[in-house]
Amino acid sequence: MRALLELREVTRSYGGSPVVREVSLTVAPGQCVALTGSNGSGKSTLLRLAAGRERPTSGTVLFDGAPMDGDAPAVRAAVATVMDVDAFYPDLTVREHLVLVALAHGMGAAAHDAVAEALTGHHLTDHADLLPSALSSGLRQQMLLAAALVRPHDLLIVDEPEQRLDAAARRELADRLARHRAQGVAILMATHDDHLVEAVADRVMRLADGQPAEPAGDGRARENTL
Numbered sequence: 001m002r003a004l005l006e007l008r009e010v011t012r013s014y015g016g017s018p019v020v021r022e023v024s025l026t027v028a029p030g031q032c033v034a035l036t037g038s039n040g041s042g043k044s045t046l047l048r049l050a051a052g053r054e055r056p057t058s059g060t061v062l063f064d065g066a067p068m069d070g071d072a073p074a075v076r077a078a079v080a081t082v083m084d085v086d087a088f089y090p091d092l093t094v095r096e097h098l099v100l101v102a103l104a105h106g107m108g109a110a111a112h113d114a115v116a117e118a119l120t121g122h123h124l125t126d127h128a129d130l131l132p133s134a135l136s137s138g139l140r141q142q143m144l145l146a147a148a149l150v151r152p153h154d155l156l157i158v159d160e161p162e163q164r165l166d167a168a169a170r171r172e173l174a175d176r177l178a179r180h181r182a183q184g185v186a187i188l189m190a191t192h193d194d195h196l197v198e199a200v201a202d203r204v205m206r207l208a209d210g211q212p213a214e215p216a217g218d219g220r221a222r223e224n225t226l
């Protein structure tokens, strides 16, 4: 199947120092690639490059066969992200945020039912009329996940989606991402959660110092050049 996302020998340097080095990978519809590796190994940087939020110093990022441009309407319509950004409008409730996202992404009359379902699925129903500032950190993370998943998307790029979630919520997240993948969504995620990797990813790239490294020796088939 044709890749929806393709990185070709992508390098990103800051001040002359490369933090992502010649990484190549592909993600096709219905596939999930997990990026693992220790703190500072370059996972978040690679996700920003993949999402078109930053430009590579060298190499190419392609989305659906064309150069990735994170600002392009077609890309914004198809790519949902949960990155390391807590951006809320302080005067809108949880429900209003989700409705705004759903309507802005063209869901029209379907928005309200989809938001009601998302509130239930992310344990936000009892908090729907609160401002985000009143949520616990775990529920704020649920709101960020709900905002990304409630809207239509072909590619999901998520950076440590498990952060701040308790064990039960992490298991639910794994089930939810696996369902999205089964529905044909392509997923690129950085994670430190082994269960999430096992439950959702079909391929794993472990980064070390910005480069693909040998996978952890757990016996499961894994690839480093994707």
Ligand SMILES: Nc1ncnc2c1ncn2[C@@H]1O[C@H](COP(=O)(O)OP(=O)(O)OP(=O)(O)O)[C@@H](O)[C@H]1O
Pocket (backbone or CB within 6 Å): 014, 019, 037, 038, 039, 040, 041, 042, 043, 044, 045, 046, 190
């Ligand atoms: N804008 C930037 N300017 C300079 N250096 C940066 C910038 N963004 C990231 N870095 C550096 O790049 C390296 C990789 O960081 P990155 O956040 O991509 O790692 P990570 O694997 O996501 O780490 P973690 O697991 O802690 O989230 C780090 O040394 C970081 O300090």
